[in-house]
Amino acid sequence: MPEPSRDQGLRAVLAMVAPGTPLREGIERIIRGGRGALIVIGWGPRIEPLVSGGFVIDIGATNQRIAELAKMDGALVLDADASRVLRANVHLVPDPTIPTSETGTRHRSGERTARETGQPVIVVSEAMGMVHLYYGETKRIVEDVSALLSRANQALSTLERYRARLDEVSAMLSAREVEDAVSVRDAVLTLQRAEMLRRIADEVEDHVVELGSEGRLVRLQLDELVGSVGNERDLVVRDYLGDRRRKLAKVLDDLGSLSTDELLNTERVAALLAYGDDQLDSPVTPRGYRLLTRIPRLPAPVVEALVERFGSLTRVMDATIEELDDVEGIGESRARSIQDGLRRLAEAAVLERYV
Numbered sequence: 529m530p531e532p533s534r535d536q537g538l539r540a541v542l543a544m545v546a547p548g549t550p551l552r553e554g555i556e557r558i559i560r561g562g563r564g565a566l567i568v569i570g571w572g573p574r575i576e577p578l579v580s581g582g583f584v585i586d587i588g589a590t591n592q593r594i595a596e597l598a599k600m601d602g603a604l605v606l607d608a609d610a611s612r613v614l615r616a617n618v619h620l621v622p623d624p625t626i627p628t629s630e631t632g633t634r635h636r637s638g639e640r641t642a643r644e645t646g647q648p649v650i651v652v653s654e655a656m657g658m659v660h661l662y663y664g665e666t667k668r669i670v671e672d673v674s675a676l677l678s679r680a681n682q683a684l685s686t687l688e689r690y691r692a693r694l695d696e697v698s699a700m701l702s703a704r705e706v707e708d709a710v711s712v713r714d715a716v717l718t719l720q721r722a723e724m725l726r727r728i729a730d731e732v733e734d735h736v737v738e739l740g741s742e743g744r745l746v747r748l749q750l751d752e753l754v755g756s757v758g759n760e761r762d763l764v765v766r767d768y769l770g771d772r773r774r775k776l777a778k779v780l781d782d783l784g785s786l787s788t789d790e791l792l793n794t795e796r797v798a799a800l801l802a803y804g805d806d807q808l809d810s811p812v813t814p815r816g817y818r819l820l821t822r823i824p825r826l827p828a829p830v831v832e833a834l835v836e837r838f839g840s841l842t843r844v845m846d847a848t849i850e851e852l853d854d855v856e857g858i859g860e861s862r863a864r865s866i867q868d869g870l871r872r873l874a875e876a877a878v879l880e881r882y883v
Contacts, residue, residue: 538663539737541569541648544610545661545670546740551610554594555652555659555670561595564654566603566634571614574645575605582618589613598652603637638662673742680735680746684753687728691753694721698760702877705814708842713808715768716797722760723783723791729754763821767814767841770802816841823869830857834866845870 545552551567558565568575582602587593589612597604602617622640630636638651642662649662650670659670671679701718704710732750736743765779782800783791790796795805803810819841820831837855838844844852844866852863 538666539734541661541663542670542734542738543740544569544648545650545659546738546743547673548741549610550589550591551594551606551650552740553591554589554598555650557591557595558598558652559657559659561599562654562657563598563652564634565598565650565652566620566638567594567598567650567652568603568605568620568641569610569648569650570608571605572647575641575647578620578622578641578645579605579615580619580621583616585613585616587613635660639667671738673739676735676739677742677746680732680739680743683728683732683735684746684749687725687732687750687753690721690725690728691757694718694725694757694760697721699877701764702819702873705819705841706845706874706877708813710768710812710814711809712768712798712801712803712812713794715764715801715812715814716794716808719761719764719768719783719801720791720794720797722757722764723786725754725757726761726784759821760818763818765801766817768801768812770812774802814841815839816844819870819873820844820866822873823866826862826866826869827857830855830862833857845874 543549545555555565555567585597589606589610593613594604597613597616600617603615603620604613605615605618606612607614620637620641622637622644624640626640626643628636628639628643630639632653634651635653638649638660639662641647642649642664646664651660651662652658653660661668661670697714697718698721701710701714704714729750732746736747736750739746761780761783762776765776765783769776769779779800783797786796794808798805798808815835816838817831817835820826820834821828833855834844834852838847849860849863849867852858852866853860858866
């Protein structure tokens with residue numbers, strides 16, 4: 529099984545220290561008590577050589593136990609999902625040559641341990657009452673709920689604006705699709721907006737994870753804003769990819785790896801779809817995945833069969849009931865519903881564009 533990416537791993541760790549979890553409640557007890565703590569998450573061959581002394585505990589990691597065991601000067605070692613305390617009052621001996629910008633003893637040990645082992649390490653500052661998380665080369669402050677909510681609400685506001693922009697260009701693309709008047713630039717603009725929305729939504733998702741039990745309302749708003757967008761990126765790429773030999777997953781990975789400046793570069797995104805700089809204003813015909821997917825109760829295999837049979841949205845829209853009926857998985861009743869569905873989508877798209 530492949531190892532999770534760094535982003536996925538960090539998100540999982542943040543979920544462990546989110547409000548409402550035993551670990552977070554234990555950390556808050558430590559702060560209220562005016563004490564500090566050093567907590568390592570995960571036990572294994574990378575951590576064991578760095579541990580000296582202490583006690584083998586192996587008990588459930590309740591917030592009370594975490595707070596009480598942290599009263600001892602040494603570090604706590606929890607299991608990989610922070611559900612059990614495995615060691616207490618241990619001395620961590622990481623490689624002293626590993627560079628660190630920290631000055632406090634706990635923070636220096638915590639950062640070096642995280643860098644050497646790749647395991648998450650949490651440090652609670654006794655003097656400042658702040659919580660730092662070290663994970664590999666990543667260092668971040670675990671913020672309180674009020675600060676997280678403020679940032680989450682700002683991100684939601686940005687997400688709303690991006691959603692409105694995506695809706696505008698998506699509606700324009702739909703209108704041009706039914707008129708068979710799409711240019712490469714139109715497809716690229718929609719793809720750029722969809723990717724921007726995905727990136728902002730990922731940021732909000734991070735805030736939801738950090739908020740834990742306090743993030744329910746943010747989660748509802750996030751789902752409302754992006755739930756109906758679905759696979760807009762995927763469908764645009766499938767409709768307009770100029771070289772069918774290129775894999776969808778690879779194109780989406782390349783799109784996701786672009787910097788913000790590169791994503792805003794129309795020529796750069798067009799190149800991912802296998803179009804040159806001189807083709808931006810060239811006409812292009814969609815295959816039909818995007819609009820066909822919007823027809824209610826039309827299964828994905830039927831959409832695939834339609835695109836395979838007709839090759840373009842224009843030909844699907846021009847097909848007769850008999851021609852649609854010939855496609856595997858489509859009877860006369862479904863053929864009529866496809867025609868009606870496409871007609872309604874075309875009317876709505878043109879109406880939204882010109883009214």
